[in-house]
Amino acid sequence: MTLVSVSGNLLFIAFVCYLAATLFFGGAVKSSTKEIATSEKRWGRIGIIITIIGFISNLGYFVTRWIAAGHAPVSNLFEFTTAFGMMIVGSFILIYFLYKTPLLGLFALPIAVIIIGFASMFPTDINPLIPALKSYWLYVHVITAALGESILAMSAVAGLIYLTKNIDLTKKSKQRFWLEAVMLTLVLVLGFVASTTTFKVMDYEASFNYIDKEEKADEITYNVPPIFGMNEYEALTPGTMTPLVETPPIVNAKKLTTVTWSLIFGLVLYVLIRLIIRKPIAALLQPLAKKANSQLMDEIGYRAVLIGFPVFTLGALIFAMIWAQEAWSRFWGWDPKEVWALITWLFYAAFLHLRLSKGWQGEKSAWLAVIGFIIIMFNLIAVNLIIAGLHSYA
Numbered sequence: 001m002t003l004v005s006v007s008g009n010l011l012f013i014a015f016v017c018y019l020a021a022t023l024f025f026g027g028a029v030k031s032s033t034k035e036i037a038t039s040e041k042r043w044g045r046i047g048i049i050i051t052i053i054g055f056i057s058n059l060g061y062f063v064t065r066w067i068a069a070g071h072a073p074v075s076n077l078f079e080f081t082t083a084f085g086m087m088i089v090g091s092f093i094l095i096y097f098l099y100k101t102p103l104l105g106l107f108a109l110p111i112a113v114i115i116i117g118f119a120s121m122f123p124t125d126i127n128p129l130i131p132a133l134k135s136y137w138l139y140v141h142v143i144t145a146a147l148g149e150s151i152l153a154m155s156a157v158a159g160l161i162y163l164t165k166n167i168d169l170t171k172k173s174k175q176r177f178w179l180e181a182v183m184l185t186l187v188l189v190l191g192f193v194a195s196t197t198t199f200k201v202m203d204y205e206a207s208f209n210y211i212d213k214e215e216k217a218d219e220i221t222y223n224v225p226p227i228f229g230m231n232e233y234e235a236l237t238p239g240t241m242t243p244l245v246e247t248p249p250i251v252n253a254k255k256l257t258t259v260t261w262s263l264i265f266g267l268v269l270y271v272l273i274r275l276i277i278r279k280p281i282a283a284l285l286q287p288l289a290k291k292a293n294s295q296l297m298d299e300i301g302y303r304a305v306l307i308g309f310p311v312f313t314l315g316a317l318i319f320a321m322i323w324a325q326e327a328w329s330r331f332w333g334w335d336p337k338e339v340w341a342l343i344t345w346l347f348y349a350a351f352l353h354l355r356l357s358k359g360w361q362g363e364k365s366a367w368l369a370v371i372g373f374i375i376i377m378f379n380l381i382a383v384n385l386i387i388a389g390l391h392s393y394a
Contacts, residue, residue, distance in 0.1 A: 003068035017054025028102035044102035081119030087150035121196035137323035144315025151308030156373030158301035159366035164289035191266020206240035228253035
C-alpha cells in the first residue's frame with residue numbers, strides 16, 4: 001500500500017470519527033440538565049476522545065501526504081481545504097479543554113465535516129510544485145494563514161450558538177431571516193458536494209477550445225454541463241450541452257459553472273429539507289442551543305478573535321507580502337486573493353474596535369463573528385473558484 005492510499009484512508013477515518021463524535025456531543029447536550037451533570041460528562045468525555053482520535057488520524061494523513069509529495073500538502077484546493085478543516089478541529093479541541101463545553105463540538109465538528117467533504121470534491125492527485133510555490137514560505141504563509149482562519153472560525157461557531165439560542169424564531173424578524181440565510185449558506189456548500197458527486201457518477205465530460213486573455217488558443221474540459229463558456233469557445237465533444245453565456249477572460253467559466261450548479265443543487269436541497277422539517281433549519285437546532293451559556297459563548301467568540309486575528313495577520317498579510325516580494329518582486333499587487341485577505345483583516349480589525357471601544361457584545365458581537373467567517377468562506381470558495389488571478393494555481 002502506497003503512502004498516498006494510506007493518507008487517504010487516514011483522512012477517511014478522521015471523517016468518520018468527527019461524525020461519530022458529533023453524535024456523542026449531541027447526547028451530552030441533550031442529556032444535560034441543572035440537576036444531572038454526570039451524563040453530560042460521560043457523553044462529552046467519549047465525544048472528545050473520539051475527536052482526538054480523529055484529529056490524530058487527520059494529522060497522520062497530513063504527515064504521510066507530506067512525505068509522499070515531498071512538500072507541505074497545502075498547494076491546491078483539496079490539500080488546503082482539508083488542512084483548514086483539520087485545524088478547525090484542533091482549535092475546537094483546545095477550546096474544549098479550556099471551557100469543557102460539549103455544545104461547541106455539536107456545532108464545530110459538522111462544519112469541519114462539511115469543509116472536508118467540500119475538499120474531497122477537488123482532484124486529489126499529487127502534482128509537482130510549480131516554480132512559484134517552490135519556497136519554504138509555502139509552509140510558513142499558508143499554514144499560518146489557515147491556522148488563523150481556523151481559530152477565527154471558532155468565534156463564528158460560538159456566535160452561531162449564541163444567535164440560535166437568543167433569537168426568537170417563532171416570529172418573523174430580520175434576525176430570523178439572516179440566521180436562516182447562514183443555514184442556507186451551509187446547505188449550499190453541501191450542494192457543491194452533491195452536484196460534483198452526481199456528475200462524477202455520471203462520468204460527464206465536455207471539451208472546448210477557447211482563446212485565453214493572451215490571445216492564445218487553449219483547451220478546457222468540463223466535468224459538469226457547461227452553463228458558462230470561455231472566450232470564443234468551440235465545442236470539441238459532440239452531443240454535449242452548449243454554454244448559455246460566454247464570459248470575459250478574467251472569469252474562469254468552468255469554475256463559475258461549477259459554482260452555479262452547486263447553487264442549484266444547494267437550493268433544491270434546502271427546499272427539500274424545509275419541506276421535510278416544516279420549519280426553519282435554525283429552529284431545528286434551537287432546542288440544543290437553548291442549553292448554552294450565552295455569556296460563555298460571547299466570551300469564547302471574543303477570545304477566539306483575540307487569538308486568531310494576530311495569527312491571521314502574520315500568515316495572510318505579513319508572511320504573504322514577504323513571499324510576494326520574493327516571488328513577484330512586489331509586496332502588494334491587488335490580486336483578488338490579496339484583496340480579500342485585506343478585506344478579512346480590516347473586518348476583524350473593525351470587530352475588535354467595535355468590541356473594545358463601542359461595547360459591542362452579545363448579539364452584535366455574535367453577528368460580526370458569523371459574518372467574518374462568511375467572508376473567509378467566500379474567499380475560500382468564490383474567489384478561488386471564479387476569479388482568475390496569480391493565486392489561480394490553487
